[in-house]
Amino acid sequence: MNDNEKDIVIELKNAWKIFGERASEAMAAVESEGIGKAEVLEQYGAVVGIADCSFSVRRGEIFCIMGLSGSGKSTLVRHVNRLIEPTSGEIYLLGEDVMKLSPTALREMRAKRIGMVFQHMALLPHRSVRDNVAYPLEIRGESKSRRWDVSQHSLSLVGLDGFEDRFPRELSGGMQQRVGLARALASDPDVLLMDEPFSALDPLIRRQLQDQFMALSDQLHKTTLFITHDLDEAIRLGTRIAIMKDGRIVQIGTPEEIVTNPADDYVRDFVQNISKLKLVFAHTIQTPISEYKPVDGEDLSQSPRVSQDVDLDYLIDVATNTTQPTVTTDESGNDVGVVSKDRLLQGIRDGK
């Protein structure tokens, strides 16, 4: 448990954000009387941005926050570097209490520890691509040669060699967003905050950038808080996913947990049309070998054997080449379960 705590990079505890002139009164009423979002709006004319959000992100993890427009996900991510001040709650980054930082210390943390990517790129139009990428280093007061070296390296990471001396407006949307990513990586931060970075791009480019980002992430292992409104994207990228609705986090879990075990109807609606083939594994749907009763003509000794950790996609490939049910094995090769074709079809449909 202790090791785990050390490994936690970002942690939010009971964070609330209420917008409006009477936010603090509304917050007090929320704490004492437990009034809801509608009452806050009615009685205090204040809007609840995020309500009682708690989560923690472990080192190297890509933590996706997924929600629809207005669910508070962009507000939530801005609490981590205090672009938005919470009305109440605690925020820790690398074990430090972000709320207690002085303005100078906060700026230093933003400059050294955090890289951020924005939905609308937010590049400086009057600066070259190189100077945009080097901007965080310039703020930190690095020398010019260092800035040039780092920005060159950072641009090559995102595959934009040779574009240093262009202006952002000369680049396509996808390339501009890669500049945004390079800028976030330039200060070699511990944490990446990505606020819907790919949402404004067309689907093909989005897919490309997702792949590139995953490759980069495998290489750099940056702890990432990734905001998206696209569940497919969250499932593709996320180590874990938090689903937000009306400012609250309704479920946190691995993609598999979210898909196979949605916490409520809201999440269930979302995951309904998600393909389960890559998310559900044999051990979820297998029948223990002791309970399995072979039907006529079945001979488990003739069955193909696969690890119980393969996904449904793989199971389908195996099952199409045989008339027998598939037998699953554990790490040491012992038979542990059976997946019949009926069970496989049911798994594809329900995800469990």
Added chain:
Amino acid sequence: MAENSQPDVTKDIPKIDLSDSIREFSGQNSDYYVDTLSQIQATGENLNLWNKAALLCGPAWCAARGLWNLFWLFTIAELVALVQLGKGIWGDLGASKMAEAEQLTKRAHDLRLEAGVAGVTGDESAESSAEIAMNLEKAAELAIQQAQAAASTWWLYLIAGIVLYVVLRYVLGKFANRLYELQYSAWRLNKKIASGFSMQRLTIALVILVILVPLTLYRFTVSSPVEWLVDVPVDNAYYTNSANALEGWFDRTAEAGKGVFDGITAGAQSVLDAMELLLVDAPWPVVAVFLVVIAWRVASIRVAIFTAASLCYIGFLGLWEASMVSIVLVGAAAFFCILIGIPLGIWFSRSEKAYAVARPVLDLMQTIPPFVYLIPIIAFFGTGRVPGILATIIFAMPPVIRLTALGLRQVPSTVVEAAVAFGATKWRILVGVELPLATPAIMTGVNQTILMSLSMVVIASLIGAKGLGQEVLTALQYVAKGQGILAGLAILFCAMMLDRIVQGRFQRQEDQ
């Protein structure tokens, strides 16, 4: 044919029923309005729909239904019609001519008396006096004739009044429902817009009409209305006392703030002297080459050619020194405008309150006639170039302040947020992000400031600032048309030169 054509999908769309909402909107007499407004909406044509209430009650209907703009429009128009009617019925149409005739007769009578006296004493003027008196009598007779002719046209006024009144009511009755339908559509979007029939509004309208109509009719139709209706009945002392108080205040302030005013004068003077040394005192070929090279390096070769041509014009017409003095004046004024204006603009872009206070002041600076503030400036700073510059600054600074504030407000918040997220300080964001992104707006402000400064050189010359303004002023005094136009063109060329050089710098940055 029919099978190939698209099916008419609009045919099956169910009609929306607005009658409840129209009922809510119209209040009293709602059935009538549900019916008429629906018809208007259904056909969109100008139906033959008479609104009897509007036809009979006119402006009062408009007010009761909350159509205040229409109320004022028709009140004033109907007043015009009523005044014509009044003039026709009881107005004394020949009154002014009659009064003229009376005066002429009286003057003639006096002259006759004089002539009589002169005749007795044997003065030579007797004859001429008699002659003038005769002419005057003739004129008086003519005036009486005209008065009678005017008085006989009473029926024209009567008819005009009646026709205008009837037409107005016809128009209102005809279009009242259509206008009311527009009000309904607006009300659907904004429920604060007046709706229904209100006794309160009707009462207000009637009170207004009761006050307005008799007073106006009286004023326009009676030949000599009582004095207090013609001019506001106040004592002249208010004006003189206020003016005296202000004058005293100016005198005291000028005395008390002598040190401050002298300091400002000295500061402005030193900038002026430095620029004068450069442009006026230096030999003209050096200055000419200097200006052309600056135009070329800072802007472009085209601007340099334009500058050279302008300088030739100025040089050949012998306006060189006057032009350089004016450029120094404008340059110094623009320098101070930018120096003070941009920081103020930055402040106003940050603080909504400060801007709210400053906005009327800026309006004042731009709209007050310069002659008004020339007086206190002379009181505080005397005459000469420095007060000329100060007057120019007052007039020319608002654009650079406004456009700096505007430009900074228009910087995308996302870019500023990104800079904050990377740990930039406020100062760094201002210098590195906001000001560069606001540059186009700021440069437009600088451009306006320079052009407005040059338009002030003539006025500044009134209080002793020399230069092209003085040339124009002299030309004005002696009605020397040619001289005035030549000097005026020189002002134009100076303005364009300065502006192109400053803008050129910025445009080149843009092109990169």
